[in-house]
């Protein structure tokens with residue numbers, strides 16, 4: 001998408017606006033599947049929570065992708081998008097047994113990450129095959145907000161509890177058909193991931209009728225020039241070798257599964273905002289835009305550093321700005337960032353706005369959530385309308401409608 005494409009999209013659909021490049025999503029999907037082309041059976045379960053617009057789900061379905069879901073609502077979105085229930089895996093954490101049962105009834109693969117739930121589910125439904133999520137206790141990345149495989153994490157069944165897990169399986173006669181892990185959101189070091197994979201292989205040896213091994217996700221994508229990125233090609237080569245050798249040793253065909261979210265959609269997205277005011281203070285120059293953490297919370301929540309470009313004046317002289325929002329609370333997008341000179345009314349483009357951006361948006365300050373656009377075949381197509389005032393009022397009940405005794 002060129003700056004002209006982006007500016008045209010804002011003209012047509014107004015700001016703030018999320019726009020996703022379909023070609024980039026497809027290219028990332030192909031990169032991943034290519035890296036693992038020497039695996040007999042590969043399955044990509046796109047993590048719906050990263051970007052859950054059904055047009056995006058359908059785009060990925062067209063590439064052959066399956067889905068990873070974390071709520072029954074995400075499962076229903078997948079089914080609405082046209083996915084076969086068998087092409088969906090449900091990997092919840094801390095949800096009720098009744099929700100897990102309802103999803104299993106739809107024919108979706110269940111992935112359980114808690115021994116008490118496993119025991120309850122296996123006792124009631126011994127015939128429904130279940131995948132188990134283990135926690136290999138490997139620290140990925142280093143940011144505890146986004147590493148979910150370490151010892152203090154709430155996710156997964158600890159590898160130290162495997163004997164207990166095996167006892168439950170034996171007692172209930174349930175069928176475990178897959179082993180899963182998801183170590184966190186940033187794999188900086190392929191060797192760390194391969195180390196965790198060995199733990200998955202060791203665990204798998206305890207189960208005789210597995211159909212798949214799910215290695216989760218954690219592929220790192222670059223946020224700016226020079227950022228470390230998971231070398232997917234090298235990773236594919238190394239893990240393929242180990243996986244194929246393990247499959248032979250295991251003596252039964254196995255599917256290698258992944259659940260990428262960020263890797264597939266992060267870089268496809270741009271978030272486009274307009275500058276309401278440029279405010280010079282004694283210490284800095286603020287560029288205040290027509291959005292805030294209600295639309296893009298990652299910088300405030302995780303300290304994510306999204307690259308910001310002034311696409312209205314791309315060749316302007318660079319100056320330092322603090323880019324902030326219009327929320328009545330601190331909502332800093334970037335501090336002391338070098339950006340081409342900004343004039344009020346300019347359009348700024350945030351990079352890496354495809355994953356965990358729109359899906360985390362809220363109505364805080366009673367603002368509308370933005371429109372979403374898919375850029376396909378050289379054209380920007382609306383895939384979600386901007387909210388309206390009616391959306392804000394929907395489901396609210398005014399006082400005069402309450403039957404309160406006078």
Ligand SMILES: *Cc1c(COP(=O)(O)O)cnc(C)c1O
Nearest residue numbers: 047182185217218259260261262
């Ligand atoms: C969120 C999540 C993913 C996707 O992680 P990314 O870092 O976006 O690739 C995969 N698997 C599970 C279980 C998740 O919760």
